[in-house]
Amino acid sequence: MSANTKLSEDTSVSFKGWASTGTAVLSEFTYHPRPFGPKDVEIEITHCGICGSDIHTITEGWGKHTHGPVIPGHEIVGKVVAVGSNARHKIGDLVGAGAMVDACGDCKDCNTGYQQQCAQKSSTYNDVFKDGRGGNTYGGYADRVRINGDYLFKIPSDISPAEAAPLLCAGITTFAPLKRHGAGPGKKVGVIGIGGLGHLGIQWARALEADEVVAISTSDSKREEAKKLGATGFVNVRNPEEMEAAAGTLDIVLCTSFGADQSWDELISLVASQGNFIVVALPEKPMSVDCWTFIGRGISITGSFIGGSEAMEEMFQYASAKNVRPWIETRPMTEANEGVKYVMEGRPRYRVVLETEAATRL
């Protein structure tokens, strides 16, 4: 542990979590949180979703742990049990935190609603706080967490806390770019990958009232489920006839997953002239594409990373109004390791949410 961490511990309090120390197996880990700041909110965690990013971090697919033992989890829902003198939540509120817990609040990105792109942003785990008070960030596979209340969002009363959890990362990751790029009436939208992200992408495109919503998958077994999620069409990437018929027809394609044996060129060829190919999947290998694939028809290849605070509020409003919900399986927090293994094997349909004992007291 760094000296930085030691300077900022509240040694009167201990939080217990499940941490990775560089192996794929999580073990119990106790830490002292930072001393309470004026905007801080302490949450008794009831639910935390397991995100693909947690797996990449645990298995070090994106690089080594840089800040000591890592408590993963950035789809955190819980009840407020203590607040700082200037916090925007009150005791008893049900709130959620996504993949970021702090930003400078005063740069170009912060001032335009892209706090997630701020150079001073702190990720929810495997990071340090950059606000001058020191300390490592720890995630939601735990009993409690202390977070700046500016980065906590009230959960609408019609969304169950377990279903709210995946919306905080998978939900915002798919909602924000579709909304920003105008998925809506008059547009044909494709969603590549029907999994943890994609099953929400299909629902958002439907909620935003796109003319057509085409689910794009490598597996015919997802055809029926795609329809239930609101897809009006289906393309199997491994079916050359279906790929040829769909080529150049989609105004917006959201790429939520990419298999090692796939071709970027083939997927991008589905986009209509002047359309957008939006990448939210984060494969561990670099992207390889023949430039003519997008130059020839003026296609924009763009990326999107979670979403800012305003987008998060808007996302919850849409989820409420249009009944967008993740499909989830819950299991006890004490089975975090089993849950992680299940996700690594690609078995959930479509998100796993860990539930603490505090959930029984809601």
Ligand SMILES: [Zn+2]
């Ligand atoms: Zn995530």
Ligand SMILES: [Zn+2]
């Ligand atoms: Zn900033």
